[in-house]
Amino acid sequence: MDMFIINRYLAVDSSGDHGTKEKENLQKLLQKIEERRKRKKATVHSLQNKIHPFCDISVTAQGENENEDIIKKKKKKKDRMSDENDVDSSDHKELKIVDTGEIACNNEMTEHLNFRESYQSENEIKQLNEVDKEEKLPENEFMVLGSDSFTKKQKVKRVLPSWLANPSVVSVNLKELHTTINDIDGLDEDIVAKLKENNITHLFPVQAQVIPWLLSSANKPSMYWRSDICVSAPTGSGKTLAFVLPIVQILRKRVVPCIRALVILPVQDLATQVYKVFKTYCSVTNLKVALITGQKSFVMEQQQLIKINSTFGPQSLVDIVVTTPGRLVDHLKSTPNFSLKHVRFLVIDEADRVMECIQNDWLYHVNKNIYGSEDQPLPPPLTPAALATVRPPPQKLLFSATLSQDPEKLQMLGLFQPKLFTSVVSQEKVPEPLAGEVRGEFIGKYTTPAELKEKYCVVTPETKPLVLYYLITSRRWKQVLCFVDSQGAAHRLSLLLTHLSQGSLHCAEMSSVLRRQERGEVIRNFVDGHIDILISTDALARGTDMPNVKYVVSYDFPKYVKNYIHRIGRTGRAGKSGKAITFVLENQVCTFQDMLKTAGKHSVRELVVSEDTLLPFEEHYKSALVQLKQDMEGEKNSLLQKNEREES
Numbered sequence: 044m045d046m047f048i049i050n051r052y053l054a055v056d057s058s059g060d061h062g063t064k065e066k067e068n069l070q071k072l073l074q075k076i077e078e079r080r081k082r083k084k085a086t087v088h089s090l091q092n093k094i095h096p097f098c099d100i101s102v103t104a105q106g107e108n109e110n111e112d113i114i115k116k117k118k119k120k121k122d123r124m125s126d127e128n129d130v131d132s133s134d135h136k137e138l139k140i141v142d143t144g145e146i147a148c149n150n151e152m153t154e155h156l157n158f159r160e161s162y163q164s165e166n167e168i169k170q171l172n173e174v175d176k177e178e179k180l181p182e183n184e185f186m187v188l189g190s191d192s193f194t195k196k197q198k199v200k201r202v203l204p205s206w207l208a209n210p211s212v213v214s215v216n217l218k219e220l221h222t223t224i225n226d227i228d229g230l231d232e233d234i235v236a237k238l239k240e241n242n243i244t245h246l247f248p249v250q251a252q253v254i255p256w257l258l259s260s261a262n263k264p265s266m267y268w269r270s271d272i273c274v275s276a277p278t279g280s281g282k283t284l285a286f287v288l289p290i291v292q293i294l295r296k297r298v299v300p301c302i303r304a305l306v307i308l309p310v311q312d313l314a315t316q317v318y319k320v321f322k323t324y325c326s327v328t329n330l331k332v333a334l335i336t337g338q339k340s341f342v343m344e345q346q347q348l349i350k351i352n353s354t355f356g357p358q359s360l361v362d363i364v365v366t367t368p369g370r371l372v373d374h375l376k377s378t379p380n381f382s383l384k385h386v387r388f389l390v391i392d393e394a395d396r397v398m399e400c401i402q403n404d405w406l407y408h409v410n411k412n413i414y415g416s417e418d419q420p421l422p423p424p425l426t427p428a429a430l431a432t433v434r435p436p437p438q439k440l441l442f443s444a445t446l447s448q449d450p451e452k453l454q455m456l457g458l459f460q461p462k463l464f465t466s467v468v469s470q471e472k473v474p475e476p477l478a479g480e481v482r483g484e485f486i487g488k489y490t491t492p493a494e495l496k497e498k499y500c501v502v503t504p505e506t507k508p509l510v511l512y513y514l515i516t517s518r519r520w521k522q523v524l525c526f527v528d529s530q531g532a533a534h535r536l537s538l539l540l541t542h543l544s545q546g547s548l549h550c551a552e553m554s555s556v557l558r559r560q561e562r563g564e565v566i567r568n569f570v571d572g573h574i575d576i577l578i579s580t581d582a583l584a585r586g587t588d589m590p591n592v593k594y595v596v597s598y599d600f601p602k603y604v605k606n607y608i609h610r611i612g613r614t615g616r617a618g619k620s621g622k623a624i625t626f627v628l629e630n631q632v633c634t635f636q637d638m639l640k641t642a643g644k645h646s647v648r649e650l651v652v653s654e655d656t657l658l659p660f661e662e663h664y665k666s667a668l669v670q671l672k673q674d675m676e677g678e679k680n681s682l683l684q685k686n687e688r689e690e691s
C-alpha cells in the first residue's frame with residue numbers, strides 16, 4: 044500500500060504538531076519573499092543609475108493608471124491560470140502584492156519595468172479576455188444568439204452519394220467530334236445507313252458516351268438488374284438519339300411484340316417530336332411504335348395498342364410507346380390488358396419537368412402496373428435461384444438539360460445503382476476524380492451550348508417594343524423566336540410590330556390556345572423562313588427542336604433559371620451558332636445576375652441601346668400604339684357581338 048500515496052486536503056489539522064510545522068513553513072516563505080524583494084530592489088536601483096541619465100522614462104499620471112489596469116489584468120490572468128494550491132503559486136501571489144505596493148510608493152523604474160512586462164503580454168491578455176467573453180457567461184444569463192459573434196460561418200458542404208459526386212463528364216463542344224457512327228460496336232449496318240441518310244456522320248459527345256454504355260449494359264444476362272442512368276447535357280446536344288438508337292438496336296431482336304419501352308414526355312408536341320425520331324430508326328426493323336397523347340380518340344388509341352386474338356387472347360401490337368403522363372394514366376386505368384410488365388426501358392425525357400407532373404400520380408400507377416405494388420421491389424441476393432424468381436425492373440433512363448441532381452427528388456424514382464452523365468460549366472478538361480474525392484460542383488449548375496452567345500438589354504416597359512423593333516430592323520435579324528409571358532401579350536406584340544413595320548415584318552404568334560394543326564402550320568412556316576419573328580409563350584420553350592432559329596429574345600423576363608436555360612436553348616443547337624438576348628427592367632437586373640450566378644454563368648454582357656437611337660422612331664411608335672388600341676377595341680367589340688349572338 045505504501046506504493047500509492049494519495050494527497051488529499053483534509054481540512055485544517057488542529058493537532059499541535061502539524062501547526063508548528065505549518066508556522067515554520069510560513070516563516071520560511073516570508074523570508075524567501077523578503078530576500079527576493081531586496082534582490083529586485085537592488086537590481087532596479089543599479090539599472091536606474093545606468094539608464095536614467097540618458098532616457099526620459101517618466102510615467103504620466105494617466106500612464107500610471109493604464110499600467111495599473113494592465114497589471115491588474117495580468118494578475119487576473121495569472122490568478123485564473125494558477126489553479127494549483129501549491130506553495131510556489133502562493134509565493135507568486137505574495138510577490139505581486141509586494142510589487143503593487145512598490146508602485147504605490149511611486150517607484151518610477153519599477154513602474155516602467157512592470158509596464159513593459161505587462162505590455163508584452165497585453166495581447167495574450169486580450170485574447171484570454173475574448174475567450175472569457177465567449178466561454179464564460181454568468182450563470183443567470185442567457186446567450187443571445189447572433190448578438191456577439193460576427194465571425195463568418197463556414198459553409199456546410201453537401202455530402203452527395205458517390206454516383207452524383209463523381210459523374211462521367213460530357214463535353215459541350217459539338218465542333219470537334221471524334222466518334223464516327225462506324226466507331227460504335229453493336230450498331231447494325233442498317234441503322235448506321237439510316238443515320239447517314241439523315242446526314243449524321245459523327246456522334247455528339249453525349250451520344251458517344253451514352254450509346255456504347257447502354258449497348259454494353261444490355262450484354263449482361265437478362266436476369267441481372269441493370270444500372271439506371273441520369274443524363275444532363277445542354278439543349279440541342281442530341282440527347283434524343285442517345286436513347287433512341289440503343290433502344291431500337293437492343294429491342295430489334297425481340298420475337299413477340301409487347302410493350303418493352305415506355306417513353307414519357309411532359310407535353311404532346313414533344314412526345315410527337317420524339318415519336319418521329321423513333322419512327323425513323325424503327326423503319327429499318329420490325330419494331331412498332333405508338334404515340335399515345337390524346338391526339339386521336341381514346342378508342343382509336345386502344346385499338347392501336349391491343350388486339351384480341353381469338354386463339355391467343357389479348358396481344359400487344361406495339362413495342363415502344365411514346366406518351367405523356369396524363370394520357371398514360373388514362374390507359375392504365377381504362378384500357379383492358381394494357382400491361383407494362385415486360386417494359387425493359389423506362390425513358391423519362393425532360394425528366395425534371397415530368398417529375399413535376401404529380402397531379403395524376405403517374406409514377407404510382409406505373410409502378411403498380413409493373414410490380415403489382417406502388418413500390419419497386421428491392422434487389423434480391425446475387426444467387427442464381429433468387430435472380431430467377433424476381434423479374435428485373437425496367438432500366439430507367441432520365442434525360443434533361445436541367446436535370447435535378449437533388450438526391451431527394453431522384454429518390455422517389457427508386458433508381459438502381461444509378462450512373463450520372465453530365466456536362467460541366469468549366470470549359471477546361473475535367474480530370475478524373477482522385478480516389479475518395481467528392482465533387483459537388485455539378486449540382487445545380489446548368490450548361491448551355493458552346494456556340495450560344497448570350498446578352499442582356501436593360502429596357503423600360505414603355506420602350507420595350509420599340510427596342511425590339513429597332514434591334515430586328517437595324518441589325519436585320521431574321522428567324523427570331525421571341526418569348527412572352529401570356530397569349531394576350533403575344534397577340535398585342537405581334538400586332539404592334541406589324542404596325543410599326545407597316546407590314547414589312549412578317550410576325551406570327553404561337554400559344555397553347557392554337558389548335559394542334561395550327562401550331563404545326565406556324566412552326567413549318569417559321570422553319571421554312573416565311574415568318575421573320577415568331578412570338579410565343581413558354582409552350583415552345585422546352586425541348587422543341589426547330590432548326591435555324593438564329594435569335595432568341597426573352598422579351599418578358601423568365602421566371603426561373605430553368606425557364607431561361609430552356610428558352611435560350613432554342614437556338615445554338617446541334618453545333619450551329621445562335622444568339623440570345625434577354626430584356627431586363629431596371630429593377631430586375633439583380634435578379635437576373637443572381638439567376639446567371641445560380642446557373643454558373645459569369646460572362647453575360649450587356650447590349651446597350653441608348654434612348655437617343657430610339658428618338659427618330661418616336662412619332663411612328665405613337666401612331667402604332669394608337670392603331671393597336673383601335674385593333675384591341677375592335678376585337679373586343681366583335682367578341683361581345685359574337686357572345687350576344689350566341690346567347691340570343
Ligand SMILES: Nc1ncnc2c1ncn2[C@@H]1O[C@H](COP(=O)(O)OP(=O)(O)OP(=O)(O)O)[C@@H](O)[C@H]1O
Binds near residue numbers: 243244246616
Ligand atoms: N450526331 C448528330 N449529328 C448531327 N446532328 C445531330 C446529331 N444528333 C442529333 N442531331 C440533331 O441535333 C438536334 C438537336 O437534337 P435533340 O433534339 O436530340 O437535342 P436535345 O439535347 O434533346 O435538346 P433539348 O434539351 O432542347 O431537348 C436535332 O435536330 C438532331 O437531329
